[in-house]
Amino acid sequence: MLTQTTTRVLGPGDLDAALAVLGRAPVENAFVTSRVQVAGLDPWRLGGEMWGYYTDGELRSLCYAGANLVPVCAGPDAVRAFADRARRTGRRCSSIVGPAEATSLLWRLLEPAWGPAREVRGHQPLMVTEQPSADVRPDPLVRRIRKDEMDLIMPACVAMFTEEVGVSPLAGDGGLLYQARVAELVGSGRSFARIENGKVVFKAEIGAATPAACQIQGVWVAPEFRGRGHSETGMAAVVAYALRDVAPVVSLYVNDYNTAARAAYRRVGFREVGAFMSVLF
Known part of the structure; x- marks a missing residue:
């Protein structure tokens, strides 16, 4: 019997089927799931298209095609189909x-048409925890950022992004989209920092949040305060907030070459459960 496969752009009527696929791996799919739960599958609200891969009429895999291209529960056949569509759309x-x-x-599959990349990060351990840190005392000065503190947190966010990604988030549109994203996280109570004398010492955000899992991002310590344990005590505080207020599983992914960060996260209680990969243009 021949297996019939097809791909197409999903619409609002496909929401339940898409959520069922996303629910098969709630931790690794936290980013896409959080977007879909807020915006549905309307491309304008979602900020991109959701491609679906069908086998014999059943939705089996997804690919979010927005500012990021993100395969979801995609085996080799689905990936090949998504690559074909991505090549056609550019x-x-x-x-x-x-x-x-x-x-x-x-x-x-895409590199011959889309390459070269600016950077490829081939192995980024995915780490999770379900418990507050047993070994690191949370920093009592780490707190939620208020809406009236945007001018305070933005320079730290820009510094973190530039250091991590290698380009400034203010390029292109002058930072309007990035500032809107930071404001969204602040407004939803998912931006945290330790502030001393009007300066951000440590910061992190809960960037994606679903009822099943959330993902911490943007972890940063001001250069002059590094080496003092702020990343560990700060992360312990953010984990405690996340477990109490957001989701029962807290995750993050980290560059494999960042051995200091990986060690700090392990001390806070995170363990590795898989790996991500990022291709940056």
Whole structure:
């Protein structure tokens, strides 16, 4: 019997089926799930298209095609189908990111048409915790950022992004989209920092949040305060907030070469459960 496969752009009527696929891996799919739960599948609200891969009429895999290209629960056949569609539409994203195995194949298929990349981060351990830190005392001075503190937190966010990604988030549109994203996280109570004398010492955000899992991002310590344990005590505080107020599982992914950060996260209680990969343009 021949297996019939097809791909198409999903619409609002496909929401339940898409959420069922996303629910198969709630931790690794936290970013896409959080977007879909807020915006549905309307491309304008979602900020991109959601591609669906069907086998014999059943939705089996997804690919979010917005500012990021993100394969979701995608085996080799689905990845090949998504790569074909991505080649036809042309590159519109600033990165490809997702589970390492699927993302690696997707990039190998797209690189001849889309390459070269500015940077490829081939192995980014995915780490999780379900418990407050047993070994690191949370920093009592880490707190939620208020809406009237945007001018205070923005320079730290820009510094973190530039240091991590290698380009400024203020390029292109002057930072309007990035500032809107930071404001969204502040407004939703998912931006945290330790502030001393009007200066951000440590900061982090809960960038994606679903009822099943959330993902911490943007962890940063001001250079002059590094080496004093702020990343550990600060992360312990953010984890405590996240477990209490957001979701029962807290995750993050980190560059494999950042051995200091990986060690700090392990001391806070995180363990590795998989790996992501990022391709930056």
